[in-house]
Amino acid sequence: MAALSEVKEEDRREEMQREEKVVEKEEEQEVEKEEEQEVGKEEEQEVDKQQEEDVGSKQGQHSRQSTEEFPNHDIFCGLGHSLMAAIKAKLKSKPTKMEEKTTSEAGVRGAAGETSGTYNTNGSSGWMRRMLRAFDGDSYQKQLELKKENFGKIQQSFSEVHRVRKLLQLGKSVCKLIVQDVCQGTGFVLFDRFILTNAHLFNKCVEGNKLREGTDVYALFNYEEPEPHTDYHTFTAEKTLIDFDVELDYAILELNHKPMRDDQKKKAKNLKVPPGLLSKFGPPPDNGEACLIGHPAGEVKKIDPTCIIEIDNRGQAVGQQLHPYKDKLFVVQSVVEALKQQGIESILEGGCKADKVVTYNTFMYHGSSGSPVFDVGCKVFGLHTAGYCYGFPKETDSVIEFSLPLLTIFENFVDKLKDSGNKELLDRVRKATEGNPYLNQILEGESLTEEDMDDS
Secondary structure, eight states, X not given: OHHHHHHHHHHHHHHHHHHHHHHHHHHHHHHHHHHHHHHHHHHHHHHHHHHHHHHHHHHHHHHHHHOOOOTTOXXXXXXXXXXXXXXXXXXXXXXXXXXXXXXXXXXXXXXXXXSOOSSOOTTOHHHHHHHHHTTSHHHHHHHHHHHHHHHHHHHHHTTSHHHHHHHHHHGGGEEEEEETTTEEEEEEEEETTEEEEOGGGGTTSEETTEEOTTOOXXXXXXXXXXXXXXXXXXXXXXXXXXXXXXXXTEEEEEBOSSOOOHHHHTTGGGOOOOOOSGGGBOOOOSSSEEEEEEOGGGOSOEEEEEEEEOGGGHHHHHHHHTGGGTTOHHHHHHHHHHHHHTTGGGTSTTSTTGGGOEEEOOSOOTTOTTOEEEXXXXXEEEEEEEEEEEEETTEEEEEEEEEEEHHHHHHHHHHHHHHHTXXXXXXXXXXXXXXXXXXXXXXXXXXXXXXXHHXX
16 A cells, blocks of 8 residues: 555656646747747837836926935835836746746635745735735625725715814914925924924934024925915924934924015014914824825825724735735735835834834825824824835835824923923923823823823
């Protein structure tokens, strides 16, 4: 019996070897055919390439003007080139049909939770499994139904007139920020003439706590209609920053007293910095609806209602964004590798920053960093900071975006004021936060507990 079993095993191995040789021969013929076709298409491809370069050049000019930069996580810019390079590398080493079959089968098993799939995850199979579940037919359908349900909740929550009116009123505090010859972003008034935004807008523009010589920053309020119909008013920022924190990625600026435009100086007495949002700070919700107000791509002010993505759903949410490429596994693998290089694993379940950020999907990419994020009760809880993108020559998409909790930023800011002994500014902060239990607790040196957060 043992000998018979060995004979059958040997026959099976020989059969597999014959199949592999047949597949290899077919692949060689296919490669030769493709090479012949490529020769005939070279001129056509050269024309297409020139057209893409022309488009890319125009997009690049706009990108340099409106893209925000930040060291160590080049999140919003330059991903198209790196991704396309990765995809080209994958195309050059195109997987064999046998490998494609194995990868496809393993991917389906991963979606069913039986194995991690073969996406070269290098030990990150946990979130990859959750992402791959989104490729499963039943799971994807459930995600679509959940998305429709969430969209219905968003519509209901942010279609109520009283809430829209309140958000529009609060949105007056949001401004378009221009760091001259560097980038554009968004900011909002904290209190008095102090503006909060992201630190990465000022990459390589700050020395110590001062803007470098020749770096001018402008805040445009009421930039809500396209020119020439817009009636915005502009303030310049002081050269000395009130606070600048690279680790938490925030900056606090102080605006000059008067607007800078000549046509506004005559009515300067009536033009004031809008009221601040500091007193409206609250804890980040674990789930539910949210709303961003900002200036994406440096355009007029926009509102984007969305839904918070819970920590344990983030991996699957990423997979859902990549679902259109589910039949092009080598493309998916290239995209995943590009996202990993950006550090996306840090915000996914089990990541070192998973509980330190709030995630969601939004159309606000370039120019929206520094936007306030509101909950369904119109409390502002987050500073919209970045997202994880991938791009092709004519298309850029984001798989997930995140904000930093404002209470964390406020606590850090207060600690610095206390350490520096700046009693005058600290007293002004106390006055601006009267009636807000979360901020008062932080000012008194007490850390917020989960129970405090739940009381919101």
